[in-house]
Amino acid sequence: MKTLIVVDVQNDFLPPKGSLAVPHGDEVIDPIIELINDPAQDWHRVVFTKDWHPKKHTSFAITHNQPEFSKYTYKSPRFGDLTTQEGTLWPVHCVQNTWGAQITNKLMKEVSKHHFKIVDKGFLRDREYYSAFHDIWKFHRTDLDDYLRKHHTTEVYIVGLALDFCVKCTAISAAELGYKTTILKDYTRAINTDDESMAKLEKELQENDVALV
Numbered sequence: 727m728k729t730l731i732v733v734d735v736q737n738d739f740l741p742p743k744g745s746l747a748v749p750h751g752d753e754v755i756d757p758i759i760e761l762i763n764d765p766a767q768d769w770h771r772v773v774f775t776k777d778w779h780p781k782k783h784t785s786f787a788i789t790h791n792q793p794e795f796s797k798y799t800y801k802s803p804r805f806g807d808l809t810t811q812e813g814t815l816w817p818v819h820c821v822q823n824t825w826g827a828q829i830t831n832k833l834m835k836e837v838s839k840h841h842f843k844i845v846d847k848g849f850l851r852d853r854e855y856y857s858a859f860h861d862i863w864k865f866h867r868t869d870l871d872d873y874l875r876k877h878h879t880t881e882v883y884i885v886g887l888a889l890d891f892c893v894k895c896t897a898i899s900a901a902e903l904g905y906k907t908t909i910l911k912d913y914t915r916a917i918n919t920d921d922e923s924m925a926k927l928e929k930e931l932q933e934n935d936v937a938l939v
């Protein structure tokens with residue numbers, strides 16, 4: 727059975743008004759609606775993921791009094807674990823129960839008639855998430871994997887925003903968890919679109935058994 731995963735098509739990731747807008751991100755909305763409604767695709771389920779942060783989330787620059795888009799070293803949220811990870815601090819985005827966190831209306835209106843589920847991520851304050859399956863430490867897991875297994879999904883197709891962050895990480899997790907995984911490139915947009923970044927991304931996906939078509 728195949729499931730479509732639509733990653734983070736939320737107001738804050740969309741131009742012109744989103745606080746962390748992905749360039750040209752709004753261009754994917756109509757194509758994704760067509761893809762969902764295409765009878766030839768025969769989606770068994772459609773999942774929408776949402777970045778869903780509390781105020782003062784650790785990924786917000788303002789939480790640490792640092793400039794937006796600066797580099798930051800995250801410490802493991804697990805007591806006694808001295809592991810660190812490098813990350814980027816973002817403008818405030820996708821705060822729970824705000825306009826910015828809503829999946830764009832146009833998309834939600836179109837899909838109300840389908841079997842779909844919404845998966846929230848990023849709701850624990852002390853850790854960053856990119857993948858819709860788990861936080862960057864792989865300590866906390868969302869309900870996405872359980873949902874896919876319960877609905878007999880063996881194959882996932884991933885679209886949405888942004889290609890080089892949450893789409894990429896969600897796809898790599900899916901492949902690691904044993905799903906046959908494909909990113910549909912035309913239904914995504916990246917933050918970094920230069921040739922070097924794209925080549926690096928393609929290599930990373932290939933090494934992790936994710937198809938990019």
Ligand SMILES: [Zn+2]
Nearest residue numbers: 777785820848
């Ligand atoms: Zn976020």
